[in-house]
Amino acid sequence: MARRLPQGAAYQAVQREILARIRDKTWPPGALIPGEIDLAAEFGCARATISRAMRELAEAGVLERKRRAGTRVAANPVRRAMLDIPMVRQQVTDTGRAYGHDLLFRAVEPPPEAIRARLGLRPGTAALHARSLHRADGRPFQVEDRWINLDAVPEAVSVDLAAISANEWLVREVPLSTAETMLSAAAATEVEAALLGCPPGAPLLEIERTTWLGDLPITTVRLLHPPGFRVVGRV
Amino acid sequence: MARRLPQGAAYQAVQREILARIRDKTWPPGALIPGEIDLAAEFGCARATISRAMRELAEAGVLERKRRAGTRVAANPVRRAMLDIPMVRQQVTDTGRAYGHDLLFRAVEPPPEAIRARLGLRPGTAALHARSLHRADGRPFQVEDRWINLDAVPEAVSVDLAAISANEWLVREVPLSTAETMLSAAAATEVEAALLGCPPGAPLLEIERTTWLGDLPITTVRLLHPPGFRVVGRV
Numbered sequence: 010m011a012r013r014l015p016q017g018a019a020y021q022a023v024q025r026e027i028l029a030r031i032r033d034k035t036w037p038p039g040a041l042i043p044g045e046i047d048l049a050a051e052f053g054c055a056r057a058t059i060s061r062a063m064r065e066l067a068e069a070g071v072l073e074r075k076r077r078a079g080t081r082v083a084a085n086p087v088r089r090a091m092l093d094i095p096m097v098r099q100q101v102t103d104t105g106r107a108y109g110h111d112l113l114f115r116a117v118e119p120p121p122e123a124i125r126a127r128l129g130l131r132p133g134t135a136a137l138h139a140r141s142l143h144r145a146d147g148r149p150f151q152v153e154d155r156w157i158n159l160d161a162v163p164e165a166v167s168v169d170l171a172a173i174s175a176n177e178w179l180v181r182e183v184p185l186s187t188a189e190t191m192l193s194a195a196a197a198t199e200v201e202a203a204l205l206g207c208p209p210g211a212p213l214l215e216i217e218r219t220t221w222l223g224d225l226p227i228t229t230v231r232l233l234h235p236p237g238f239r240v241v242g243r244v
Numbered sequence: 245m246a247r248r249l250p251q252g253a254a255y256q257a258v259q260r261e262i263l264a265r266i267r268d269k270t271w272p273p274g275a276l277i278p279g280e281i282d283l284a285a286e287f288g289c290a291r292a293t294i295s296r297a298m299r300e301l302a303e304a305g306v307l308e309r310k311r312r313a314g315t316r317v318a319a320n321p322v323r324r325a326m327l328d329i330p331m332v333r334q335q336v337t338d339t340g341r342a343y344g345h346d347l348l349f350r351a352v353e354p355p356p357e358a359i360r361a362r363l364g365l366r367p368g369t370a371a372l373h374a375r376s377l378h379r380a381d382g383r384p385f386q387v388e389d390r391w392i393n394l395d396a397v398p399e400a401v402s403v404d405l406a407a408i409s410a411n412e413w414l415v416r417e418v419p420l421s422t423a424e425t426m427l428s429a430a431a432a433t434e435v436e437a438a439l440l441g442c443p444p445g446a447p448l449l450e451i452e453r454t455t456w457l458g459d460l461p462i463t464t465v466r467l468l469h470p471p472g473f474r475v476v477g478r479v
Contacts (some may be wrong), residue, residue, distance in 0.1 A: 028457050090425035092325040190325035190477040194429035194447035212429035212447035222263050242425040
């Protein structure tokens with residue numbers, strides 16, 4: 010039975026109608042829903058409108074689309090959050106603040122066992138280790154403690170990390186295909202507190218990130234942010 | 245010039261070759277790369293293999309694909325992390341632990357201003373407020389402090405939140421299309437420390453999440469996790 014959709018962006022009206030039918034169990038969890046062509050005919054709109062509405066609902070985990078098998082209401086929608094992780098300079102300047110960074114430490118040395126394993130290095134292999142403080146309007150924004158796999162990116166050893174941060178050099182020069190990110194809360198050590206301008210023990214948002222190019226580990230980094238810092242994700 | 249790709253999963257070999265050409269600036273940032281049909285001919289593999297390789301690299305932010313305009317090397321790849329946010333019961337049982345929860349507090353009351361704005365409620369409108377402690381093997385796993393928009397989900401008021409947590413009821417009964425998630429670190433208050441079994445001031449990973457059904461705000465929640473808890477994201 011054809012149903013008149015309310016005015017407004019047509020694909021949003023389609024989404025509202027699909028969601029209403031899921032909410033009232035016309036289409037219960039796991040149910041196969043009609044195809045795009047049938048829905049376009051029922052709602053009296055273009056197939057592209059149905060397609061856009063369904064694509065967004067699939068990205069949000071409300072619907073599950075399978076080639077040939079059609080579209081189902083998700084049985085147990087796993088919810089998601091997509092975090093953007095831009096270059097640190099961009100994070101700072103996007104909020105209208107002046108960016109600066111200091112190289113605190115640089116060495117080529119064998120990493121501790123946990124880092125060695127993450128970078129897939131043989132025991133005794135040296136890697137590039139750099140620690141930087143990133144600033145926004147002169148104030149501490151982030152401590153970056155990074156290891157770079159010199160087997161994968163040998164040219165990193167000759168980069169002037171006081172002039173360009175390891176973060177920025179990697180983003181500009183080294184494409185990455187895969188990343189694992191871990192977020193947690195950590196209490197500031199004495200050194201971290203001094204660097205970030207907060208009391209020792211203050212809660213810091215910690216981001217640990219390992220990145221690969223294909224199956225080759227490139228770099229692993231631990232980022233620390235002062236109290237009040239937030240990472241925002243959207244779906 | 246045809247180029248023989250190494251053995252192994254064909255799409256991974258294609259990815260490695262694409263990444264090698266980006267690394268050595270054969271295809272510099274911003275450059276248009278050949279189309280799928282041309283690459284399939286050059287590499288002597290199926291177009292579907294090229295398509296899969298390029299889709300993954302686009303999802304990782306290495307390539308930018310535009311309909312009609314072709315595929316380019318990303319000029320300034322914004323890196324991403326996709327976090328899965330499953331039902332809390334599933335987070336606990338997926339790690340082989342027994343799940344339990346206690347309802348600590350439940351009321352229908354006007355929310356504070358920040359919550360009211362997030363839920364798009366008129367001043368003075370009451371919402372459902374519930375606080376629960378989720379446990380893993382009897383130990384504190386998460387404090388959930390949640391507000392539910394009763395204009396959007398009036399049936400929430402009659403749910404027995406001691407029997408089923410607000411998190412689980414919402415995941416099972418209310419489809420969500422959009423979410424905003426904020427992650428930060430917070431110092432445990434006296435009450436939070438007592439609930440989570442940690443010292444006051446200990447660093448807690450805090451997740452604030454607001455979810456919509458279409459453009460209708462459904463719920464906003466603040467989740468607190470004891471020290472040592474990690475959220476993992478992958479791309």
